[in-house]
Amino acid sequence: MTVDHSRAPVLEALDDYRRKGRLSFTPPGHKQARGADPAVREVLGDAVFHGDVLASGGLDDRLTRGRVLQRAQDLMADAVHAEHTFFSTCGSSLSVKAAMLSVAGPHEKLLIGRDAHKSVVSGLIISGIEPVWVEPRWDAERHLAHPPSAAEFDRAFDAHPDARGALVTSPTPYGGCADLQAIADVCHRRSRPLIVDEAWGAHLPFHPDLPSWAMDAGADICVTSIHKMGSGLEQGSVFHLQGDLVPPAVLGMRADLLGTTSPSVLIFAGLDGWRRQMALHGKELMGGALDLAAEVRAAIEEIDGLHVDDRDDFCGPGLSDDLDPLPGVIDLGGLGSPASRRRTGCASTGTSTRIWWTTAVSARRSPTATTGRRPGSCSRRCGTWPWPRGTSRGRRGWRCRRRRGCGWSRRCCRVTRSSARPRTCPWPRRPGGSRRR
Numbered sequence: 001m002t003v004d005h006s007r008a009p010v011l012e013a014l015d016d017y018r019r020k021g022r023l024s025f026t027p028p029g030h031k032q033a034r035g036a037d038p039a040v041r042e043v044l045g046d047a048v049f050h051g052d053v054l055a056s057g058g059l060d061d062r063l064t065r066g067r068v069l070q071r072a073q074d075l076m077a078d079a080v081h082a083e084h085t086f087f088s089t090c091g092s093s094l095s096v097k098a099a100m101l102s103v104a105g106p107h108e109k110l111l112i113g114r115d116a117h118k119s120v121v122s123g124l125i126i127s128g129i130e131p132v133w134v135e136p137r138w139d140a141e142r143h144l145a146h147p148p149s150a151a152e153f154d155r156a157f158d159a160h161p162d163a164r165g166a167l168v169t170s171p172t173p174y175g176g177c178a179d180l181q182a183i184a185d186v187c188h189r190r191s192r193p194l195i196v197d198e199a200w201g202a203h204l205p206f207h208p209d210l211p212s213w214a215m216d217a218g219a220d221i222c223v224t225s226i227h228k229m230g231s232g233l234e235q236g237s238v239f240h241l242q243g244d245l246v247p248p249a250v251l252g253m254r255a256d257l258l259g260t261t262s263p264s265v266l267i268f269a270g271l272d273g274w275r276r277q278m279a280l281h282g283k284e285l286m287g288g289a290l291d292l293a294a295e296v297r298a299a300i301e302e303i304d305g306l307h308v309d310d311r312d313d314f315c316g317p318g319l320s321d322d323l324d325p326l327p328g329v330i331d332l333g334g335l336g337s338p339a340s341r342r343r344t345g346c347a348s349t350g351t352s353t354r355i356w357w358t359t360a361v362s363a364r365r366s367p368t369a370t371t372g373r374r375p376g377s378c379s380r381r382c383g384t385w386p387w388p389r390g391t392s393r394g395r396r397g398w399r400c401r402r403r404r405g406c407g408w409s410r411r412c413c414r415v416t417r418s419s420a421r422p423r424t425c426p427w428p429r430r431p432g433g434s435r436r437r
């Protein structure tokens with residue numbers, strides 16, 4: 001059977017509903033915007049209300065004979081190389097719990113990467129599943145976790161052969177990826193399923209230059225948020241299944257157990273439309289995004305004092321196995337700590353030592369910003385932080401080999417002992433301000 005990705009069953013059914021002027025005797029109460037507060041309609045626009053209908057008895061008939069949702073899910077499964085796909089309107093927070101419950105039950109063990117999202121922890125609390133924590137690879141310099149290695153999962157299975165399966169988060173929000181194929185092999189050697197929390201990886205199937213995605217790597221279940229790295233509406237999540245270790249009916253029932261009986265058709269429409277866009281234009285769009293990400297990374301790298309963590313920083317022994325370059329982490333360490341920037345009168349006085357962006361830009365405060373200590377890093381004498389291991393704050397005789405314009409980074413900024421005089425702060429003074437030491 002040929003699959004036609006130009007179709008979008010949910011959007012088409014919504015369009016049909018509206019063109020035929022249909023109204024329901026059932027919820028939602030607003031009846032295609034008519035009963036809604038005009039002030040709300042003014043802000044939200046009527047399109048929101050037009051798309052807000054019941055899934056069965058609105059979008060489809062009460063017996064879902066049009067198979068609207070099923071057809072949309074089948075198209076999604078085809079687009080991402082899965083055997084079964086389930087839409088969720090409760091975010092990956094629900095999807096990941098449904099996945100966990102379909103693999104293990106109360107008092108049964110599940111191997112879980114310790115860098116799991118809070119929804120995984122909530123899943124443990126409500127299910128009574130016993131976690132066997134698998135340590136991620138901790139990057140002490142950047143204060144972030146890389147996904148656990150396949151060897152770590154192997155060891156955990158050896159120690160807990162009764163574990164029902166494994167759950168790993170990949171990519172991390174910073175783009176670090178696990179070797180999913182190797183972890184899947186570890187699980188499958190024991191006939192155990194692998195769940196991948198791929199909340200940050202919805203875009204991965206659509207370009208060959210992006211890291212391998214869970215279904216291609218042989219995972220059994222994977223969970224993605226379409227509102228994160230895709231353009232779906234908030235709370236739009238899909239989870240996918242393949243292989244015969246988890247029956248589709250069980251996974252569907254677990255989702256039904258946790259989910260709402262009033263799913264938002266607007267969110268379904270966002271998922272459906274995104275799949276169509278990606279199936280038809282994904283490679284071109286993702287190619288453009290990759291080029292843009294490379295440009296942005298290079299431009300930021302040119303800025304004195306900033307460094308964008310790249311493959312050299314993120315991948316290698318004890319780190320991630322692959323990197324998604326679309327998110328990024330900008331190290332502001334070369335600008336000095338917020339306190340030192342204030343002390344020295346620098347114009348650059350933000351509060352972050354690291355900025356993390358995904359598709360949008362958001363700032364993250366590094367734990368080191370509060371302590372001012374990151375042993376072994378830059379200790380420029382312009383009042384910046386942190387001080388090298390074994391030195392006390394303010395001790396003279398330490399400097400870094402920072403070259404202006406080199407893009408401060410771990411590689412080019414090694415701390416060396418020297419009798420050189422303290423360097424002056426290269427950052428501009430505040431208007432009318434003076435630098436104090």
Ligand SMILES: Cc1ncc(COP(=O)(O)O)c(C=O)c1O
Pocket residue numbers: 090091092093094096116117119169173197199200225235236237
């Ligand atoms: C790794 C991971 N898993 C699951 C979730 C939950 O996703 P959602 O916000 O779609 O419920 C998040 C949210 O940030 C996440 O980062």
